[in-house]
Amino acid sequence: MPDRLSWAEIRRLALHHRKALILANLVAVLATLCSVPIPLLLPLLVDEVLLGDGDTALQFMDRFLPASWESALGYIGLMLCMTLLLRALALVFNVLQARLFARLSKDIVYRIRIRIRLIERLKRIALAEYESLGGGTVATHLVTDLETIDKFIGETLSRFLVALLSIVGTAAILVWMHWQLALLILLFNPLVIYATVQLGKRVKHLKKLENDSTSRFTQALTETLDAIQEVRAGNRQGFFLGRLGLRAREVRDYAVASQWKTDASNRASGLLFQFGIDVFRAAAMLTVLFSDLSIGQMLAVFSYLWFMIGPVEQLLSLQYAFYAAGGALGRINQLLARADEPQYAGSRDPFAGQATVAIDVRGLQFAYQDEPVLEGLDLSIAAGEKVAVVGASGGGKSTLVQLLLGLYQPQAGQIRFGGVPLEDIGLNTVRDNVAVVLQHPALFNDTVRANLTMGRERDDERCWRALEIAQLAETIRQLPNGLDSVVGRSGVRLSGGQRQRLAVARMVLADPKVVILDEATSALDAATEYALHQGLNRFLEGRTTLIIAHRLSAVKQADRVLVFDGGRIAEEGDHQQLIAEGGLYARLYGHLQH
Structure with a gap:
C-alpha cells in the first residue's frame, strides 16, 4: 500500500x-x-x-x-x-x-x-x-x-x-x-x-x-x-x-x-x-x-x-x-502515492574485490509511452574495455545510460554487471560503483569542494589531484577562495566547459569501477579536450568505460565503436574501420566534428 x-x-x-x-x-x-x-x-x-x-x-x-x-x-x-x-x-x-x-x-x-x-x-x-x-x-x-x-x-x-x-x-x-x-x-x-x-x-x-x-x-x-x-x-x-x-x-x-x-x-x-x-x-x-x-x-x-x-x-x-x-x-x-523506484534486495556484489567488471545487456526493450527507443538491444562490454556508442540523436544512447543506472526500468530484457543481474546487485551498489558524467552536469550553489565531494569525505590533496586530471586545477587556483569559491546557482560563475570538467573531476574523486561519459566533453575546445583525454586515459586505464559521443575526438579514445540505429546496434568496429567504410560513416556520422 x-x-x-x-x-x-x-x-x-x-x-x-x-x-x-x-x-x-x-x-x-x-x-x-x-x-x-x-x-x-x-x-x-x-x-x-x-x-x-x-x-x-x-x-x-x-x-x-x-x-x-x-x-x-x-x-x-x-x-x-x-x-x-x-x-x-x-x-x-x-x-x-x-x-x-x-x-x-x-x-x-x-x-x-x-x-x-x-x-x-x-x-x-x-x-x-x-x-x-x-x-x-x-x-x-x-x-x-x-x-x-x-x-x-x-x-x-x-x-x-x-x-x-x-x-x-x-x-x-x-x-x-x-x-x-x-x-x-x-x-x-x-x-x-x-x-x-x-x-x-x-x-x-x-x-x-x-x-x-x-x-x-x-x-x-x-x-x-x-x-x-x-x-x-x-x-x-x-x-x-x-x-x-x-x-x-x-x-x-x-x-x-x-x-x-x-x-x-x-x-x-x-x-x-x-x-x-x-x-x-x-x-x-x-x-x-x-x-x-x-x-x-x-x-x-x-x-x-x-x-x-x-x-x-x-x-x-x-x-x-x-x-x-x-x-x-x-x-x-x-x-x-507516486510510484516508487524498484527496491532490489541487493544480495550479491560483483564489484567487491574487483578493479572493474564487464557489462552485459540482453534483449533490452524500452519505450516512452508508445514510442519505442530500444528494441531488443544486445550489448557486451568486456571488463576494462572502452566502448564508444554513436548514432543519430534520439537513437537511445542516453536512454541506455539511464537504464544502466536503474533510473528507468526496461519493459523487457536484462542488464548484468560482472555477470550478476542488476536486480540481484541493488541500485545503491550499482550507483556506488558506476559513475556517469553528463553533457549538462548538475551543480549546486555551493563551493567547488562541495560540488566535487558531493558529501563524501575527501581531503584537499585528492580534490586537487582530481582537478589536475580534469584540467581544471589552474582555473580553480585563480579563483578568490580556491576550493572554497562558490560556483553560483547551477554553476553560473563557470563556463560550460569548466562545468563539464568539474563534473569530470567529481567522477574521478568518486573513484568508480565503471565509468560512463555521456557527451562529457562537448563544450570543450580542441586543445583542452585533447589534454583532458590524455589525463583521463591514465585514470580510465583498466576501468570499463562507456563513451556516448558525437565527436570523433572522443570516439578515438575507445577500443571499439558501436553504431546505434533504430534502437539497435547496426554496426561495430574500431573508429578507423568505420571511417574506411565511407558510405556508412557518411550516413551515420556526417554531423560529427572532426
Missing part, C-alpha cells in the same frame, strides 16, 4: 509530546480561570455599590482594604485592579500556551517533512514521477502545504482549546446566575455553529482551487527561472513571462473568489450571532422585570454575551482552517 498521511498519524506524532500537551492544557485552564470571571466583577458592583442592594462582595473586599478606603471609590478601584491583573495574567498564560503549541506543531511538521514521510519518500520516488511532477510542485508540497498544516495545528488548535474552555466556563457562570436565561443562550449557540458549518461547506472547495492554482504558478515560475538564460538569449522572455502572468491572474481570480465568499460566510455567521445578542438583551431585560435577576446581574449577562463573541468566532473559523489543512493533506498524499 502507498504511504498516506492521516489525522490519526498526526495525532500519534503529537502524543510523542505528552508532557508538553499536558502542560499546554494546564496553562489553557489557568488562562481560562483568569479570563472568565472578568465580565462578572465590575457589573456586580452595580447592585451593592450603586443600588445598595446587598453587601456580600463588599464584606469580602473589606478584608483587603483599610478602613479609610471602604467606600465606593475604594471598592471600584480594587475591583478595577483585580480586573486588570486578571487580564494581564490571562495574556501571559495565553502567550505561554501558544508558545507550547508552536513548538509542538513545528516538531510535528519537521517529523512529517524530514523524518517520517516526505524527505524519506523523495528518496524512493521513481525518476519518471519527478519528471512529470516538476520541482515547483514538489516544493509546494514540502513548503506551502506543510505550512498550512502547521498553522492549523499550532495557531488554530491552541486558540481552539482556550475558546472551548472559555465557553464552558462562561456557560457555568451563566447557569449559576440564572439557569433559564443561560439555557436560552446555550441552545442558540449550536444553531449558529451549525449554520456557519453549512455556509463553510459551500466555500471550502474555493480554497482548494486557490491552492491548486498557486501550485501551478509555482511550477511555471520555477521552470521559467531555471531556463531564464536561454529564454533571454532567444528573446522569448515576453512570451514566458506573459504565460507566467496568466498563471498569476488565475491565482488572483481564485483567491478573490475564495476570500470574499469566505469573508461573506464569516460575516453571515457573525450576523446570526449579533441577532442572538439582540434577542438575549431583550430577554434579559424581561427577566429583570418578571424574576429576581438584578440590574448588576443583567449587566454581567450582557458582558458575557460580548465576551463569548471571540471564543465562538474562533471555533467557527476552525472549520476553514480544517478545510484548508485537509486540502493540503490530500495534496501531500498525492505526492506520497
Whole structure:
C-alpha cells in the first residue's frame, strides 16, 4: 500500500509530546480561570455599590482594604485592579500556551517533512514521477502545504482549546446566575455553529482551487527561472513571462473568489450571532422585570454575551482552517502515492574485490509511452574495455545510460554487471560503483569542494589531484577562495566547459569501477579536450568505460565503436574501420566534428 498521511498519524506524532500537551492544557485552564470571571466583577458592583442592594462582595473586599478606603471609590478601584491583573495574567498564560503549541506543531511538521514521510519518500520516488511532477510542485508540497498544516495545528488548535474552555466556563457562570436565561443562550449557540458549518461547506472547495492554482504558478515560475538564460538569449522572455502572468491572474481570480465568499460566510455567521445578542438583551431585560435577576446581574449577562463573541468566532473559523489543512493533506498524499523506484534486495556484489567488471545487456526493450527507443538491444562490454556508442540523436544512447543506472526500468530484457543481474546487485551498489558524467552536469550553489565531494569525505590533496586530471586545477587556483569559491546557482560563475570538467573531476574523486561519459566533453575546445583525454586515459586505464559521443575526438579514445540505429546496434568496429567504410560513416556520422 502507498504511504498516506492521516489525522490519526498526526495525532500519534503529537502524543510523542505528552508532557508538553499536558502542560499546554494546564496553562489553557489557568488562562481560562483568569479570563472568565472578568465580565462578572465590575457589573456586580452595580447592585451593592450603586443600588445598595446587598453587601456580600463588599464584606469580602473589606478584608483587603483599610478602613479609610471602604467606600465606593475604594471598592471600584480594587475591583478595577483585580480586573486588570486578571487580564494581564490571562495574556501571559495565553502567550505561554501558544508558545507550547508552536513548538509542538513545528516538531510535528519537521517529523512529517524530514523524518517520517516526505524527505524519506523523495528518496524512493521513481525518476519518471519527478519528471512529470516538476520541482515547483514538489516544493509546494514540502513548503506551502506543510505550512498550512502547521498553522492549523499550532495557531488554530491552541486558540481552539482556550475558546472551548472559555465557553464552558462562561456557560457555568451563566447557569449559576440564572439557569433559564443561560439555557436560552446555550441552545442558540449550536444553531449558529451549525449554520456557519453549512455556509463553510459551500466555500471550502474555493480554497482548494486557490491552492491548486498557486501550485501551478509555482511550477511555471520555477521552470521559467531555471531556463531564464536561454529564454533571454532567444528573446522569448515576453512570451514566458506573459504565460507566467496568466498563471498569476488565475491565482488572483481564485483567491478573490475564495476570500470574499469566505469573508461573506464569516460575516453571515457573525450576523446570526449579533441577532442572538439582540434577542438575549431583550430577554434579559424581561427577566429583570418578571424574576429576581438584578440590574448588576443583567449587566454581567450582557458582558458575557460580548465576551463569548471571540471564543465562538474562533471555533467557527476552525472549520476553514480544517478545510484548508485537509486540502493540503490530500495534496501531500498525492505526492506520497507516486510510484516508487524498484527496491532490489541487493544480495550479491560483483564489484567487491574487483578493479572493474564487464557489462552485459540482453534483449533490452524500452519505450516512452508508445514510442519505442530500444528494441531488443544486445550489448557486451568486456571488463576494462572502452566502448564508444554513436548514432543519430534520439537513437537511445542516453536512454541506455539511464537504464544502466536503474533510473528507468526496461519493459523487457536484462542488464548484468560482472555477470550478476542488476536486480540481484541493488541500485545503491550499482550507483556506488558506476559513475556517469553528463553533457549538462548538475551543480549546486555551493563551493567547488562541495560540488566535487558531493558529501563524501575527501581531503584537499585528492580534490586537487582530481582537478589536475580534469584540467581544471589552474582555473580553480585563480579563483578568490580556491576550493572554497562558490560556483553560483547551477554553476553560473563557470563556463560550460569548466562545468563539464568539474563534473569530470567529481567522477574521478568518486573513484568508480565503471565509468560512463555521456557527451562529457562537448563544450570543450580542441586543445583542452585533447589534454583532458590524455589525463583521463591514465585514470580510465583498466576501468570499463562507456563513451556516448558525437565527436570523433572522443570516439578515438575507445577500443571499439558501436553504431546505434533504430534502437539497435547496426554496426561495430574500431573508429578507423568505420571511417574506411565511407558510405556508412557518411550516413551515420556526417554531423560529427572532426
